[in-house]
Structure formats: structure tokens, C-alpha cells
Amino acid sequence: MSGSERTGRGTHKPGVAPGPPWPPDDRSPPELDEAVLDAARRAVRFHRLTHLLERAHLSPVAGWPLLAGIMLGAAICAGLDWLLGDDADPVPLGRIHARDSSTPSKREDVDRRSPTSWLGHIAALVRDGRFDDAESQLRAFRQSYPDYGEKEQ
Amino acid sequence: MDELSDESLMRRYADGDARAFETLFGRHKDALYRFVRRQCGDAETAFELAHDIWLKLIAARRRFRPSARFTTYLFTLARNRMIDDYRSWGRSLPATGDPIDVEDLPTRDDDGPEARADVRSLALVQALPPDQREIVLLYVEGLGMAEIGAIADLPAETARSRLRRALAILRRQLEGSAP
Numbered sequence: 001m002s003g004s005e006r007t008g009r010g011t012h013k014p015g016v017a018p019g020p021p022w023p024p025d026d027r028s029p030p031e032l033d034e035a036v037l038d039a040a041r042r043a044v045r046f047h048r049l050t051h052l053l054e055r056a057h058l059s060p061v062a063g064w065p066l067l068a069g070i071m072l073g074a075a076i077c078a079g080l081d082w083l084l085g086d087d088a089d090p091v092p093l094g095r096i097h098a099r100d101s102s103t104p105s106k107r108e109d110v111d112r113r114s115p116t117s118w119l120g121h122i123a124a125l126v127r128d129g130r131f132d133d134a135e136s137q138l139r140a141f142r143q144s145y146p147d148y149g150e151k152e153q
Numbered sequence: 154m155d156e157l158s159d160e161s162l163m164r165r166y167a168d169g170d171a172r173a174f175e176t177l178f179g180r181h182k183d184a185l186y187r188f189v190r191r192q193c194g195d196a197e198t199a200f201e202l203a204h205d206i207w208l209k210l211i212a213a214r215r216r217f218r219p220s221a222r223f224t225t226y227l228f229t230l231a232r233n234r235m236i237d238d239y240r241s242w243g244r245s246l247p248a249t250g251d252p253i254d255v256e257d258l259p260t261r262d263d264d265g266p267e268a269r270a271d272v273r274s275l276a277l278v279q280a281l282p283p284d285q286r287e288i289v290l291l292y293v294e295g296l297g298m299a300e301i302g303a304i305a306d307l308p309a310e311t312a313r314s315r316l317r318r319a320l321a322i323l324r325r326q327l328e329g330s331a332p
Binding site: 026027028029031032033035036037039040041043044047048 | 166169170171174175178182183185186187190191196200203204207208211212214
């Protein structure tokens with residue numbers, strides 16, 4: 001049941017029948033609904049991407065030298081810490097509507113020969129709210145480095 | 154999904170189920186917007202405030218604990234956001250109306266839908282004093298006195314008393330405007 005079909009809360013008081021409709025301008029405007037739902041979906045995508053990056057970051061494959069881990073941390077630490085940090089405000093909501101996948105970035109150049117650099121680039125895309133691009137890059141990353149961060153899962 | 158409680162939906166959303174949020178939002182979007190719209194007076198401000206309230210809920214989804222009902226949580230967020238907004242602009246909620254003491258009108262949590270609909274149909278709610286208006290607006294959305302008290306940071310009995318006074322004003326005005 002959609003909210004527009006309800007006139008009251010109704011979810012916890014099944015005995016309460018809908019009352020007369022409020023004036024039309026008292027209903028949540030469609031533009032507001034779209035904006036909120038878009039933000040909600042993007043928040044979920046944000047955390048899914050963050051989780052994938054976290055997994056890659058925290059579970060490097062066996063045999064990687066210690067230096068590689070340190071470099072990885074240095075490369076993406078700032079972005080990833082920001083992504084994974086304070087749960088009180090984990091999503092860049094202020095930017096949620098400000099960008100789309102066509103937004104140009106200053107960080108388009110990425111060295112795909114270096115997984116650490118590439119992951120850092122993807123983290124930056126997520127931070128910028130460019131989720132389509134980040135997901136596309138992650139898929140490409142997985143094709144190039146199928147075992148990276150996935151061992152012992 | 155429709156049969157799940159609000160609290161279950163919120164937990165699902167926190168775990169990454171965007172459809173759970175869509176269901177939850179569908180249940181409450183109009184009620185929240187009405188609450189905001191009728192408090193702040195103009196549609197543009199209501200749009201901005203309601204948008205911000207929902208974003209706050211999205212941001213706080215992992216901190217939501219189902220010890221309180223979802224509606225209590227949501228409307229408390231809304232109330233606090235509106236108070237912050239008015240403080241930031243150095244103004245107070247529009248205050249009109251003419252409070253009177255009438256304590257003899259029974260109001261119970263189990264008032265039927267007709268009683269709530271009677272109030273809902275009135276266009277006079279916005280003329281109430283702010284402290285009574287918010288109680289009435291929560292009441293017509295189906296919230297109980299304990300929940301309303303929690304949202305407005307009042308003992309339930311105080312909330313009930315304010316509701317009685319507000320309903321008395323509304324009924325008096327309605328009778329006065331009857332042909």
C-alpha cells in the first residue's frame with residue numbers, strides 16, 4: 001500500500017479506518033518522494049561499495065609483501081577511512097543529488113597496473129557519489145585481479 | 154514486505170534492503186509531510202524540511218534501535234529538525250489562537266476513527282497555539298498519547314491535557330462557524 005492511499009499512519013492500528021482526505025497540497029509532493037527514494041537507494045549502494053572496497057583492503061592475498069599492504073593503506077587510507085569512519089554520518093548526503101555518472105572528475109587517470117592505485121581511484125569515485133562509475137570500475141578491477149582480496153573468504 | 158512492522162523494515166533497510174525503505178517511506182511520507190506542512194505554513198519550507206528529515210533518517214539508519222516505535226523516532230526527528238530551523242532563523246513557530254481552559258472533553262487513546270476524522274476535517278488546526286497544534290497533528294495521524302508525549306518531550310498526561318484544550322478550541326470554532 002502506498003502512502004498516498006493512506007490518510008493516517010494506520011500501520012499499528014488496523015482498526016482505524018482512513019479518514020477524509022487532506023487537502024491535496026498536504027500530500028508529500030512527487031518530487032520530494034523521488035528525491036528521498038533516490039537518496040535511500042544511493043545510501044545502500046554507497047555501503048555496498050564501501051563493503052567491497054573494505055574487503056579488498058583488509059584481505060590482501062597471501063604472499064603479498066608487507067610493503068604492498070602498507071602502500072595500499074597509504075594509497076586509499078584517506079578515502080577509505082572517510083568511507084568507513086563515523087557511522088553517525090556515513091553517507092555524503094549533501095552530495096547525493098549533486099552528481100551523476102557523467103560528472104567529470106579530476107581523477108580520471110588511474111594506473112590499472114597497480115591494484116592499490118586503482119582501488120584508491122574507485123574509493124574516490126564512491127566518495128564523490130559516482131556510484132555507476134565505481135561499480136563499473138569494480139567490475140573491471142575484478143576481471144583484472146580476480147583473486148585480489150578474495151582469498152580465505 | 155507490506156506485512157512487516159515499521160521496525161522490521163527499518164532493520165532490513167539498515168542491512169541494505171532498499172525495498173524495505175520504499176515500503177516504510179510509502180507508509181509514512183504523507184503523514185510526515187502533513188505534520189511539517191501544517192506546522193511551518195508554506196509548501197517550499199515544508200519540502201525542504203521534510204527532505205532533510207528523511208535524509209537524517211537515512212543517515213541514522215544503522216543507529217536506529219527498535220526500543221522505541223519507528224513513528225516515535227521519525228516524528229521526534231521531525232520535531233527537532235523544525236525547532237532547529239526556527240531557532241536558526243531567530244523566529245518562533247507561528248503563534249495564533251486563543252487558548253481556553255476546558256477540561257471536560259474526554260479524549261482517550263482509543264478514540265475511534267470518527268473522532269480523529271472530525272479533527273482532521275477542520276481547517277482550523279493551523280490557528281492553534283504551536284504547543285497544542287503539534288499535539289493535534291500527531292493525534293490525527295493516529296499516534297497514542299504515550300507516543301505523542303515522547304515526541305513532544307512531555308508526560309503523557311500533559312499531552313492529553315493539551316489535546317483536550319485544543320479540541321475544545323476547535324469544536325468551539327467549528328460551532329461558531331456553523332450556519
